[in-house]
Amino acid sequence: MSRLNVLKGLAMACHPGPTVAVTTLVTVVAWSAGRDALGCLLVAAAILTGHLSIGWSNDAIDAPRDTSVHRNDKPIVLGLVSRRTLWIGATLMVVACVPLSLASGVLAGLAHLVGVAAAWAYNWRLKSTQVSWLPYAVAFGLLPSFVTLGTSGEWAPWWASAATALLGVGAHLANVVPDLADDLATGVEGWPQRLGKLARYAAPLPLAVATALLVVAPPGAVGVIGWLTLAVVAALLAVIVLWKNAPFLVTIAVAAVSILTLVLRGDALTR
DSSP states (O other): OOHHHHHHHHHHHTOHHHHHHHHHHHHHHHHHTTOOHHHHHHHHHHHHHHHHHHHHHHHHHHHHHHHHTTOTTSHHHHTSSOHHHHHHHHHHHHHHHHHHHHTTOHHHHHHHHHHHHHHHHHHHTGGGSTTTHHHHHHHHHTHHHHHHHHHTSOOOOHHHHHHHHHHHHHHHHHHHGGGHHHHHHTTOOOHHHHHTTHHHHHTHHHHHHHHHHHHHSSSSOOHHHHHHHHHHHHHHHHHHHHOTTOHHHHHHHHHHHHHHHHHHTOSGGGO
């Protein structure tokens, strides 16, 4: 394997869409909550290393399944990177994630590390169970508190934690839709797989509630931006229902629009 192929394989295996989106959005929220440049850099590094470890371990664990159904979108199947290389990378990243998370404070760091541990639990076992949604809810639900505990020492408001947990559940549902047939063929029977085609229609529900919470629950009036956000997200949720291959990318868009609206409203997380 050439170095260029290995690098390409590592980039593909880290699930770049969600990795870049979550790292960017959480860093923006940290900035809006009052973190200085160094603090924002530490938040970004912690989120990034955590997500790299999650993505690489996911592809390493799933390699036999992906190979059996000829998943040509997977770098291991394409021969770009080896399973061993992904395991080494995942291990290095999760080790780096520990001090980077704790650099925001012990309680903040532990909140983030619990989320990373939940994601690893999903990769190892929970992915094929009825509670496959739970690691998503835990990992995403703790992200606002990772920011606020490292900034003000306070837990995030309930509505912020509930909203991001619901965004995680919605992402879980939407992410599975394009791969339902392959998952069922290889014995993956998590919650979305058990819902079958209904998963596509169920995904907008937690996303809609999450957006409503982020727009309506913070202190102050909803305002024009809030109402515009609700309208834009409603249109995006309709796309999830109507376009089979779009759900996960549209889910990222929903999360981005909702969270950026919260950021534009100022210090909502710290009030």
